[in-house]
Amino acid sequence: MAGPVAHPPPDEAGWLAALPEAVLVVCDEVVAYANPAARVLFDPSSRTALLGERLTRLLPNDGTATAVRLDGSSFAATTLSAPTHLAGRPARLHVVRDMETEAALREGLDQTRIDLLALSGRFIHLGEQERRHIARELHDEIGQCLSAIRVQFAKLQRRTDSPESLALIDSAAGMTERTLARVRNLSLQLHPPQLDTLGLAAALRWHVDQQRDLHDLDIRLQVGRLAEPLPPDLGIAVYRIVQESLSNALHHAAAAQVTVRLGMQDGALELEVSDDGRGFDAGDLCGRIYSLPTLGLLSMTQRASLHGGELHVTSAPGQGTQIALRLPVPENGKHDEAASDIGR
Numbered sequence: 001m002a003g004p005v006a007h008p009p010p011d012e013a014g015w016l017a018a019l020p021e022a023v024l025v026v027c028d029e030v031v032a033y034a035n036p037a038a039r040v041l042f043d044p045s046s047r048t049a050l051l052g053e054r055l056t057r058l059l060p061n062d063g064t065a066t067a068v069r070l071d072g073s074s075f076a077a078t079t080l081s082a083p084t085h086l087a088g089r090p091a092r093l094h095v096v097r098d099m100e101t102e103a104a105l106r107e108g109l110d111q112t113r114i115d116l117l118a119l120s121g122r123f124i125h126l127g128e129q130e131r132r133h134i135a136r137e138l139h140d141e142i143g144q145c146l147s148a149i150r151v152q153f154a155k156l157q158r159r160t161d162s163p164e165s166l167a168l169i170d171s172a173a174g175m176t177e178r179t180l181a182r183v184r185n186l187s188l189q190l191h192p193p194q195l196d197t198l199g200l201a202a203a204l205r206w207h208v209d210q211q212r213d214l215h216d217l218d219i220r221l222q223v224g225r226l227a228e229p230l231p232p233d234l235g236i237a238v239y240r241i242v243q244e245s246l247s248n249a250l251h252h253a254a255a256a257q258v259t260v261r262l263g264m265q266d267g268a269l270e271l272e273v274s275d276d277g278r279g280f281d282a283g284d285l286c287g288r289i290y291s292l293p294t295l296g297l298l299s300m301t302q303r304a305s306l307h308g309g310e311l312h313v314t315s316a317p318g319q320g321t322q323i324a325l326r327l328p329v330p331e332n333g334k335h336d337e338a339a340s341d342i343g344r
């Protein structure tokens with residue numbers, strides 16, 4: 001060890017001590033100040049304050065890959081150094097970063113991100129399975145029962161003479177008819193069978209026609225040549241993203257026109273949904289997407305990520321909104337593996 005040891009002025013010691021980075025201030029090649037982070041990094045058992053230690057013992061190859069703890073163990077590090085003054089004497093300030101801990105933390109975060117994505121993939125997959133099941137149940141079971149009741153009412157109508165009874169039967173038959181239409185519509189909304197039988201383009205045409213009629217809005221759909229049949233999970237993902245984008249345009253934008261464009265470019269599906277409505281501040285959406293209290297934009301982003309794609313939202317007040325999606329289409333056969341991994 002060597003002395004004499006100078007201390008940083010109280011002001012500087014205050015903010016140096018608060019830094020999460022390890023900081024050493026070195027005078028004449030000897031540590032004259034070490035902040036708490038440096039003491040934890042170089043002397044985990046906290047026996048010393050590192051003061052008086054020679055810099056070459058802690059950082060043998062000044063500025064390069066290895067640093068050495070007081071117990072002799074070494075770790076990968078990066079350092080930054082700059083000239084400074086300590087109590088009026090020229091000194092050098094070294095900021096030391098433990099790359100092993102950083103790398104482990106980053107690896108842990110990456111793994112957590114992958115796990116969360118896989119988990120949300122499972123939920124989305126299960127949700128779609130459930131929707132499909134309920135849609136089928138509604139259509140096949142409840143729909144057929146209601147159709148049978150309608151037939152019975154028709155028989156009753158033919159056999160009844162009493163005007164009062166006929167009026168009652170008419171009313172009940174009308175209610176059955178409306179319920180049947182509602183159940184069929186609900187079933188189609190939950191999972192349009194066109195997706196499985198006719199493909200994505202047909203399902204989108206049906207959905208857009210329906211929304212146009214329901215909301216009396218100018219919705220334009222342009223679909224180019226797609227590599228249909230697409231992998232089923234991919235088709236559903238694009239369908240749901242269009243569905244949510246249109247729902248947002250209808251509910252939030254007060255738009256006069258919405259355009260949906262879908263096509264293929266360099267082996268990827270490219271989708272754009274744009275409206276000329278009131279827009280919103282989407283500037284910092286990327287950083288906030290996971291803290292939004294709503295689910296629409298988040299689930300669109302999740303669905304895109306799950307299939308290795310990217311979704312961008314461009315919007316500003318008074319400037320309309322544009323949703324742009326690019327989704328790679330896997331070569332035949334490869335997708336089923338990936339999709340079932342996610343869905344399992």
Ligand SMILES: Nc1ncnc2c1ncn2[C@@H]1O[C@H](COP(=O)(O)OP(=O)(O)OP(=O)(O)O)[C@@H](O)[C@H]1O
Nearest residue numbers: 248249252253277278279280294295296297298321
């Ligand atoms: N096309 C749009 N035009 C104007 N504002 C929009 C548009 N799309 C989204 N927004 C704004 O972004 C917010 C978040 O959208 P998001 O779809 O996540 O939620 P939501 O539609 O409010 O609810 P939900 O969870 O039912 O989808 C909306 O509440 C709205 O303020």
Ligand SMILES: [Mg+2]
Nearest residue numbers: 247248296297
């Ligand atoms: Mg929404």
